[in-house]
Amino acid sequence: MVAPNGARKGHAEHPNLPLTTEAIAADALACKSAGAQAIHMHVRDADGRHTLDVARYLAATEAVRQLTGPEFVVQITTEAVGIFSPDEQIAVVRAVRPEAVSIATKELIPDPSAESAAADLYRWAHEQRIAVQHIVYAANEFDHLLDLVKRGVIPGHRHSVIFPLGRYAVAQESDPAELAPFVAKVRDNGGAERFDWWVCAFGAFETASLVAAAAMGGHCRIGFENSFINADGSRAGSNAERVRDLQAALCGIHRPRSSRAQILRALGRPD
Numbered sequence: 001m002v003a004p005n006g007a008r009k010g011h012a013e014h015p016n017l018p019l020t021t022e023a024i025a026a027d028a029l030a031c032k033s034a035g036a037q038a039i040h041m042h043v044r045d046a047d048g049r050h051t052l053d054v055a056r057y058l059a060a061t062e063a064v065r066q067l068t069g070p071e072f073v074v075q076i077t078t079e080a081v082g083i084f085s086p087d088e089q090i091a092v093v094r095a096v097r098p099e100a101v102s103i104a105t106k107e108l109i110p111d112p113s114a115e116s117a118a119a120d121l122y123r124w125a126h127e128q129r130i131a132v133q134h135i136v137y138a139a140n141e142f143d144h145l146l147d148l149v150k151r152g153v154i155p156g157h158r159h160s161v162i163f164p165l166g167r168y169a170v171a172q173e174s175d176p177a178e179l180a181p182f183v184a185k186v187r188d189n190g191g192a193e194r195f196d197w198w199v200c201a202f203g204a205f206e207t208a209s210l211v212a213a214a215a216m217g218g219h220c221r222i223g224f225e226n227s228f229i230n231a232d233g234s235r236a237g238s239n240a241e242r243v244r245d246l247q248a249a250l251c252g253i254h255r256p257r258s259s260r261a262q263i264l265r266a267l268g269r270p271d
Contacts, residue, residue: 006225
């Protein structure tokens with residue numbers, strides 16, 4: 001999966017960061033050609049700022065699908081970035097009705113008073129067979145997720161999680177060793193029978209972290225949202241270059257290419 005833009009970076013950080021609907025769609029096509037099978041998509045407003053605008057999400061989703069074809073998977077996000085409330089996050093998912101969405105539980109449920117509305121969203125998304133991926137920034141957040149599942153706030157037996165490495169590290173530099181507590185949590189709570197897990201990684205060790213994840217059975221999300229740096233330390237010119245860099249690094253790990261249905265399942269679509 002490619003994450004081409006994120007919520008925070010702009011052209012000051014990289015001139016080829018895709019911010020408009022047209023640029024996101026063109027980037028998705030280039031990344032598909034490079035080997036990506038899905039996109040983790042943020043949209044921006046007219047001033048290039050992160051937004052959860054429904055019309056922009058719908059337009060970007062349609063533009064990506066028009067260029068990439070029916071097999072490519074489109075995942076939106078409800079990332080709050082300290083701006084959007086739980087109600088606004090819920091509203092965008094219900095209005096867009098995406099095939100896949102990533103949600104940070106700690107943003108959707110910042111306190112117990114938000115649990116009821118979140119439970120309604122999770123239940124509705126499960127009924128609609130929307131693939132919900134849970135963003136878990138720290139190992140203790142995994143415990144919160146397990147509690148929500150146990151109490152039925154989040155329905156279903158299998159779940160998709162993504163671990164952003166380096167998010168809280170000095171200078172946001174990831175380290176493959178950060179995987180250890182996350183993988184242990186997965187292993188100790190049902191393993192692959194219950195969890196499909198993904199990794200994204202900030203900074204210069206993005207590729208190395210993703211290779212480590214793939215070697216342990218995880219799935220990879222790569223792109224300018226998290227890093228501009230290739231495995232050899234060079235600065236990538238495009239998201240497609242980052243995808244090709246990862247493809248080359250994964251050449252010794254023999255895992256079959258997934259189908260669209262398998263990707264959606266790994267992203268949380270209910271069976």
